[in-house]
Amino acid sequence: MSGESVGFWILSLISVFSAIMMIVTKNPVRSALNLVITFLCVAVFYILMSAQFLAAVQVIVYAGAIMVLFLFVIMLLNLGSPEALIEKGTIQKPIAVGLGIFFVVLLIWSQALITLPQAESRAEVTQFQGTVEAIGLSLFNPKLPWLFPFEITSILLLVAVIGAIVMAKRKV
Amino acid sequence: MLEKFNHLFIFPEYFHGVHLPSLVPYIAVVGCVGFILTILPMLIWIERVVLALMQDRSGPNRVGPRGLLQSTADVVKLFFKEDARPKNIDVSLYHIAPSIAVITSISAAATLPLQNIHFEHANGVPFTVPLTAGNVNIGLLYILAMSSLQVYGVVMAGWSSNNKYSLLGGLRASAQLISYELAMGLALLCVIVMAGSLQLNKIVDSQNILPFAGAPEILRGSVLCWFWIRSLIVPVVVYTIAMIAETNRAPFDLPEAESELVAGFHTEYTSLKFAMFFTAEYVAMLIVSGLNAAMFWGGPLPPLNVVPFTLIPGFVWMIIKIMGGVFFYTWLRGTLPRLRYDALMNLGWKRLLPIGLVWLFIIAGMNLGTDLLIERYPAVKNLVPQEARFTEPEAPSSASPGQADAAADEPEPVQYNALSNPGQPAIPISRTLPARRVR
Amino acid sequence: MFSDVGTQHYLILSAVLFSIGVMGVLIKRNPIVIFMCVELMLNAVNVTFVALGRHFGQINGQMYVIFALAVAAAEVSVGLGIIVAIFRSRETIDINEVNLMKF
Numbered sequence: 001m002s003g004e005s006v007g008f009w010i011l012s013l014i015s016v017f018s019a020i021m022m023i024v025t026k027n028p029v030r031s032a033l034n035l036v037i038t039f040l041c042v043a044v045f046y047i048l049m050s051a052q053f054l055a056a057v058q059v060i061v062y063a064g065a066i067m068v069l070f071l072f073v074i075m076l077l078n079l080g081s082p083e084a085l086i087e088k089g090t091i092q093k094p095i096a097v098g099l100g101i102f103f104v105v106l107l108i109w110s111q112a113l114i115t116l117p118q119a120e121s122r123a124e125v126t127q128f129q130g131t132v133e134a135i136g137l138s139l140f141n142p143k144l145p146w147l148f149p150f151e152i153t154s155i156l157l158l159v160a161v162i163g164a165i166v167m168a169k170r171k172v
Numbered sequence: 173m174l175e176k177f178n179h180l181f182i183f184p185e186y187f188h189g190v191h192l193p194s195l196v197p198y199i200a201v202v203g204c205v206g207f208i209l210t211i212l213p214m215l216i217w218i219e220r221v222v223l224a225l226m227q228d229r230s231g232p233n234r235v236g237p238r239g240l241l242q243s244t245a246d247v248v249k250l251f252f253k254e255d256a257r258p259k260n261i262d263v264s265l266y267h268i269a270p271s272i273a274v275i276t277s278i279s280a281a282a283t284l285p286l287q288n289i290h291f292e293h294a295n296g297v298p299f300t301v302p303l304t305a306g307n308v309n310i311g312l313l314y315i316l317a318m319s320s321l322q323v324y325g326v327v328m329a330g331w332s333s334n335n336k337y338s339l340l341g342g343l344r345a346s347a348q349l350i351s352y353e354l355a356m357g358l359a360l361l362c363v364i365v366m367a368g369s370l371q372l373n374k375i376v377d378s379q380n381i382l383p384f385a386g387a388p389e390i391l392r393g394s395v396l397c398w399f400w401i402r403s404l405i406v407p408v409v410v411y412t413i414a415m416i417a418e419t420n421r422a423p424f425d426l427p428e429a430e431s432e433l434v435a436g437f438h439t440e441y442t443s444l445k446f447a448m449f450f451t452a453e454y455v456a457m458l459i460v461s462g463l464n465a466a467m468f469w470g471g472p473l474p475p476l477n478v479v480p481f482t483l484i485p486g487f488v489w490m491i492i493k494i495m496g497g498v499f500f501y502t503w504l505r506g507t508l509p510r511l512r513y514d515a516l517m518n519l520g521w522k523r524l525l526p527i528g529l530v531w532l533f534i535i536a537g538m539n540l541g542t543d544l545l546i547e548r549y550p551a552v553k554n555l556v557p558q559e560a561r562f563t564e565p566e567a568p569s570s571a572s573p574g575q576a577d578a579a580a581d582e583p584e585p586v587q588y589n590a591l592s593n594p595g596q597p598a599i600p601i602s603r604t605l606p607a608r609r610v611r
Numbered sequence: 612m613f614s615d616v617g618t619q620h621y622l623i624l625s626a627v628l629f630s631i632g633v634m635g636v637l638i639k640r641n642p643i644v645i646f647m648c649v650e651l652m653l654n655a656v657n658v659t660f661v662a663l664g665r666h667f668g669q670i671n672g673q674m675y676v677i678f679a680l681a682v683a684a685a686e687v688s689v690g691l692g693i694i695v696a697i698f699r700s701r702e703t704i705d706i707n708e709v710n711l712m713k714f
Contacts, residue, residue: 008616023635056313064320100634107626131309160685167692
């Protein structure tokens, strides 16, 4: 068993477990922290797939910024105590779990049906593709289709910043 | 003269059948952790003595000569303190929080560039291996990621303690960390734009150059070539302010403002758990000072390329520079009063962030302008820092332009060396990368 | 079962994570947690992108993930702003109480 396999099996168990804990636990702060664990596991998956740059960005953006924002809002609205939102037992829950398990089975079954074409990747090529240089060269290469979406993304982020400020300032 | 001593620092590649270069990362790991854990008590002592000097007091003077063993006594005291635990806390989070704080701050040391170790291949080809635990492509991003994870230790401690002071301290600390991370990142981006790499030892290498053509060899990699002056001083100022705010030290120590918040997020922690937060704070100080040294102050490079300086190995220079950063921390703590919370946020968002953004544009424009000028007037090349940033061995490009057009994700094949060093021992990996303009 | 890991394993893992996210959206009534479940689903899809990108030796998968990250960051800032605004006006964020758009 290679190092990648060992890492994959351990981390996949951890990530699935903490994802389940996220939706099982009643306390929003705990769900957020469980989700952070899942995100960190995903970052390590990226490293295992030799996407180093994405792993770093995943930790910085998701774990370092987005989840901190979540925790902030939870603490700000004082939803930290479990009594804040009482989850009543409804008919919705068992149906949702049943459908969810059905969905898992469906997805795995559909993947068992198809066979992926033979892998075309060579180890040294994929290893280089994860680096900052490779990503930057593709992102800013005018011959590739990524430059325009990249510019659009900046506008999207600007709109989001303005939207968030307007939302926070407005007195309703 | 120089050559006379230089051979002392060159090691053979194989020593009794042991491949020495592959041992280097392990040495770096042991060295980093050992250094951090042994310097910590000293650090506290240094801080107290320097502070006492500045405030004209005598400082620690009871335990050991000149109070040297005071920190040891403190550690022993912390060991034997009762581990008090408040009621109604979130038990597991309360216990995990200190360890997260320590782990994230110590592990950030992994990519700091300590030194280049010179080896000699059996056939006489010299090569260098950086003394770094993980000489990874994303070195700088890794440190930033680890420092952004430090928020969790603080937030979890503040939230799980079930205490208003702790919660307020935790919220303040995380708000401060998030807002100053931006300014810090922008200041570092200025350097990245100039160095052209995120790999910290490459950033150090790009400071090891001549300041202008025909400069005496004494100036190679000297103070004049470091990025604090080459990025026109403003980024280093922004970074230094941001790094002090990042580590929650005076004058930005609002999260632990004892006059208003008791002790902030670690109010409810006693004994060794408190000691762990303390450790995390000091280690974070060392790490951000180390990053400052590597990015702006030449890292392991000596200030002048002459004999008494070059004889001192690189990691000692690194430690000296880190200690300079620690001294600066203490200096500020001894002189400046604490900022108000709104003043802190104003400084971060309304001053440092715009300055950083504008300066990034200036640096990028400067780089571009120099390239254009060199194209127009080749004589300009003699005035700017010599050697290309991020040099790569030029390789014969056999692909025709039509081929390069067609294959978008298979650019023209160019021999690409992983590390810019020509005599690299690592497996020569041929990778595909379009040829870069080397000036 | 514990064999060497290939692309298929990553795809199955991301399917499982995605389904957990779907379940969370269906079960939870706290909009913040629902939001977090959506983030989990986005991450699961990102894993698929990277795994397939590696499988075919192309960088396109990682490119998509970068854009997904940017969009997620924008989405979270606006979404949390909306949640805070709702909380300010209604003093609750229970998803069953916030039914202004419903007849």
